[in-house]
Amino acid sequence: xxxxxxxxxxxxxxxxxxxxxxxxxxxxxxxxxxxxxxxxxxxxxxxxxxxxxxxxxxxxxxxxxxxxxxxxxxxxxxxxxxxxxxxxxxxxxxxxxxxxxxxxxxxxxxxxxxxxxxxxxxxxxxxxxxxxxxxxxxxxxxxxxxxxxxxxxxxxxxxxxxxxxxxxxxxxxxxxxxxxxxxxxxxxxxxxxxxxxxxxxxxxxxxxxxxxxxxxxxxxxxxxxxxxxxxxxxxxxxxxxx
Amino acid sequence: xxxxxxxxxxxxxxxxxxxxxxxxxxxxxxxxxxxxxxxxxxxxxxxxxxxxxxxxxxxxxxxxxxxxxxxxxxxxxxxxxxx
Numbered sequence: 286x287x288x289x290x291x292x293x294x295x296x297x298x299x300x301x302x303x304x305x306x307x308x309x310x311x312x313x314x315x316x317x318x319x320x321x322x323x324x325x326x327x328x329x330x331x332x333x334x335x336x337x338x339x340x341x342x343x344x345x346x347x348x349x350x351x352x353x354x355x356x357x358x359x360x361x362x363x364x365x366x367x368x369x370x371x372x373x374x375x376x377x378x379x380x381x382x383x384x385x386x387x388x389x390x391x392x393x394x395x396x397x398x399x400x401x402x403x404x405x406x407x408x409x410x411x412x413x414x415x416x417x418x419x420x421x422x423x424x425x426x427x428x429x430x431x432x433x434x435x436x437x438x439x440x441x442x443x444x445x446x447x448x449x450x451x452x453x454x455x456x457x458x459x460x461x462x463x464x465x466x467x468x469x470x471x472x473x474x475x476x477x478x479x480x481x482x483x484x485x486x487x488x489x490x491x492x493x494x495x496x497x498x499x500x501x502x503x504x505x506x507x508x509x510x511x512x513x514x515x516x517x518x519x520x521x522x523x524x525x526x527x
Numbered sequence: 528x529x530x531x532x533x534x535x536x537x538x539x540x541x542x543x544x545x546x547x548x549x550x551x552x553x554x555x556x557x558x559x560x561x562x563x564x565x566x567x568x569x570x571x572x573x574x575x576x577x578x579x580x581x582x583x584x585x586x587x588x589x590x591x592x593x594x595x596x597x598x599x600x601x602x603x604x605x606x607x608x609x610x
Contacts, residue, residue, distance in 0.1 A: 299604070462590055469593035472600070511586035514579065 298472075298479035300405055319405040326390050326402060362386075369517040373524055377517070380419070384412060385513045392471055392505025395478070396497055401505075404471040406464065413464030416516050420459065423523040463515060470508045474500035534608050542602040548595025555588040 302315035337355045344352055362382040367374045391403040402408045424433060435443045437452045478500055482489050563581035567574050601607060 465597065466586065466590055466593060469597050470589075473593075473596055476600070507582065508586075510579075511582055514583050515586070518583070 297483070298400070298404075298475050300400070317405075318400050319402050319408060322394060322399040323391075323402040323408065325399060326387070326394055330386060330390060358386075365513070366517060369514060370521045373521060377520065381513055381517060384516070385509060388412070388467070388512060389506065389509045392509060393501055395471075395475060395501040395505070401471050401475060401501075403467055404475045406468050409464035409468040410460070412467070412512075413460030416463060416519065417460035419516075420519050420523045423520055427524045459519060463512065463519075467508055467512050470504060474504050531609055535606070538602045538606060538608055542599035545595045545598040545602065548598075549592045552589045552592035556585045559584050559588065 301318045303317060303321065305313050305315045308314040336351070340351050340355060348356055359382070362385055363374075363378055365385075366378055366381045370377055388403060391401050391408070395401045428436075438446045438448055439452065441448050478493065478496065481493055481496065559581055563577050566577045570577075
């Protein structure tokens with residue numbers, strides 16, 4: 286980077302390639318910092334899940350210690366899904382709980398010195414595409430094709446499909462806006478922290494902890510909640526029943 | 528055709544202009560938060576529902592500002608205009 290005005294060359298928040306390999310002769314693929322951070326987050330979550338499973342397998346009637354924590358997390362997540370999705374909730378406990386915990390830990394991993402995996406568009410777009418598939422599977426399994434056609438021509442009568450392309454574009458925009466929102470929020474926090482550490486150098490000792498609380502913990506938790514809520518809202522809209 | 532430094536400078540100006548998009552979401556989120564505060568004042572029992580609805584609406588309103596931020600980031604760090 287050769288911006289003289291920034292006075293620092295070690296501002297670093299980009300995704301770095303670690304090593305590259307040839308993907309079955311189709312082209313070169315890089316293993317990046319995102320993959321490594323994702324792997325660390327996954328290992329932490331898998332370790333936690335195994336510990337929780339062990340703990341619940343020999344659960345006691347009067348919960349103590351770790352069992353309390355696990356039950357509290359599960360009840361909180363299930364309650365959140367229940368409140369938003371109503372009757373369809375039990376089918377989505379697994380998916381929503383999983384993406385909630387995953388996004389939350391990914392966002393918070395900035396505190397551990399990792400580059401948050403959600404600050405890479407590849408990760409969030411994958412989440413967006415999963416949600417997109419879920420939305421459309423639920424649309425087609427819970428509505429008659431005639432109703433879907435009527436809905437797609439919605440402001441105008443069904444025999445006049447002028448509005449159809451606009452509605453299709455707005456359908457395609459759902460996963461893009463869902464993933465860009467999460468990506469840009471986490472990226473802005475990451476960039477801000479990198480700029481503060483890169484520009485202020487030794488002045489930035491100690492007090493940026495407060496900024497970490499805001500950018501990593503608060504903003505990360507809010508964005509997790511928001512993307513899970515939006516996912517649930519889109520899916521329950523697609524199902525159309527309440 | 529143009530000097531590369533000239534293009535970089537113009538990109539920086541464009542990045543600065545792009546984040547002006549943050550004004551709209553700021554005003555919108557403030558209005559949403561104000562109305563949510565009024566709603567909680569009128570009906571303190573519905574605090575949880577009001578808060579979650581407010582957060583959802585604010586997150587959707589925020590999207591346009593984030594698009595501006597993304598454009599600024601692209602102009603500044605990916606430098607698509609420098610051929």
